[in-house]
Amino acid sequence: MKRAFRLDIALIHYPVVNKKQEVVGSAVTNLDLHDIARAGRTFGVGRYWVVTPYRQQQELAASIAGHWTEGYGGTVNPDRANALSIIQIRASLEQVLADINEQDGTAPLVVATSASPLCKKISFQGVRSTLQAGKSVLLLLGTAWGLAPEVLERTDAALPPITGPGTYNHLSVRSAASICLDRLCGNWEEVG
Amino acid sequence: MKRAFRLDIALIHYPVVNKKQEVVGSAVTNLDLHDIARAGRTFGVGRYWVVTPYRQQQELAASIAGHWTEGYGGTVNPDRANALSIIQIRASLEQVLADINEQDGTAPLVVATSASPLCKKISFQGVRSTLQAGKSVLLLLGTAWGLAPEVLERTDAALPPITGPGTYNHLSVRSAASICLDRLCGNWEEVG
Numbered sequence: 505m506k507r508a509f510r511l512d513i514a515l516i517h518y519p520v521v522n523k524k525q526e527v528v529g530s531a532v533t534n535l536d537l538h539d540i541a542r543a544g545r546t547f548g549v550g551r552y553w554v555v556t557p558y559r560q561q562q563e564l565a566a567s568i569a570g571h572w573t574e575g576y577g578g579t580v581n582p583d584r585a586n587a588l589s590i591i592q593i594r595a596s597l598e599q600v601l602a603d604i605n606e607q608d609g610t611a612p613l614v615v616a617t618s619a620s621p622l623c624k625k626i627s628f629q630g631v632r633s634t635l636q637a638g639k640s641v642l643l644l645l646g647t648a649w650g651l652a653p654e655v656l657e658r659t660d661a662a663l664p665p666i667t668g669p670g671t672y673n674h675l676s677v678r679s680a681a682s683i684c685l686d687r688l689c690g691n692w693e694e695v696g
Numbered sequence: 697m698k699r700a701f702r703l704d705i706a707l708i709h710y711p712v713v714n715k716k717q718e719v720v721g722s723a724v725t726n727l728d729l730h731d732i733a734r735a736g737r738t739f740g741v742g743r744y745w746v747v748t749p750y751r752q753q754q755e756l757a758a759s760i761a762g763h764w765t766e767g768y769g770g771t772v773n774p775d776r777a778n779a780l781s782i783i784q785i786r787a788s789l790e791q792v793l794a795d796i797n798e799q800d801g802t803a804p805l806v807v808a809t810s811a812s813p814l815c816k817k818i819s820f821q822g823v824r825s826t827l828q829a830g831k832s833v834l835l836l837l838g839t840a841w842g843l844a845p846e847v848l849e850r851t852d853a854a855l856p857p858i859t860g861p862g863t864y865n866h867l868s869v870r871s872a873a874s875i876c877l878d879r880l881c882g883n884w885e886e887v888g
Contacts, residue, residue, distance in 0.1 A: 682871035
């Protein structure tokens with residue numbers, strides 16, 4: 505690793521909002537675990553917290569990750585085992601923050617990936633500078649139609665939405681996570 | 697649209713290579729269509745060519761896209777219809793190039809997303825400049841373990857691989873496509 509930064513990500517399945525902005529819980533999906541773990545591992549993420557309060561969903565996530573990290577999958581595809589080994593399953597954001605505090609002895613800057621009037625704004629360069637200064641960061645990703653207001657209230661700041669040349673911006677959480685990680689931890693010299 | 701560039705993407709299902717570098721064909725997947733169409737639509741891509749020579753796989757891709765663009769899906773989620781409307785299904789890269797030539801009256805710069813000694817290198821900024829100069833670009837994405845040598849031989853240049861701070865770089869094609877599009881068509885002022 506060229507840089508010794510401390511970035512974690514958390515994929516929130518509850519509480520999130522649906523299309524009508526009602527607070528709901530969403531289902532764990534196989535590709536959210538794989539794609540985001542692979543992007544996380546590529547960009548130097550320490551832990552990928554999968555957050556769901558539902559016992560059966562926790563078991564499903566553990567079963568998927570376990571197949572690759574401890575089961576047959578890892579023997580045929582060690583790269584996938586390597587990626588999925590960063591997954592940690594927890595029931596709530598509170599539990600994630602408590603565990604980070606206990607394991608690291610410090611509280612991370614909690615950053616949302618959706619702009620909201622509830623949150624103070626921070627730029628990608630701002631988070632990049634925070635990481636480079638040695639402060640740990642927890643990046644929150646929302647499933648469904650995004651993080652619920654009660655989660656946003658717990659964050660320290662929010663990144664701006666990712667946009668292109670037009671007005672359409674409906675990226676999957678897998679795409680949004682990948683782009684955020686590239687912007688925060690990618691080798692920008694590759695871009696030039 | 698702020699910029700009037702002409703960028704297409706093509707997801708190649710044959711010929712690609714497997715883990716042993718043997719030439720194989722891969723299966724069309726639902727999320728490759730959705731995630732890459734959503735990222736494409738967000739970043740101003742004109743057409744998303746889904747390339748497979750297999751009749752049943754073409755029918756599957758058409759059925760998925762049709763559900764959202766013409767069927768029930770589009771009525772409940774117009775944003776998804778909007779994204780999936782950029783999908784075009786073709787049997788081969790040759791057919792894609794022939795159709796672009798016929799529709800646009802010009803040949804695009806064909807750019808691979810995997811570095812290969814077979815290809816001339818081009819930087820992300822180089823492709824960005826090409827687009828800004830009004831030249832059309834076709835970006836090729838490989839499924840499985842990547843584009844086969846016979847596809848790379850047909851390309852004009854290749855982008856460098858996307859890397860993070862470490863040596864691990866096993867991104868899903870959905871993540872790689874999203875990051876490439878952000879690097880080529882994203883609003884870089886958001887990053888600063």
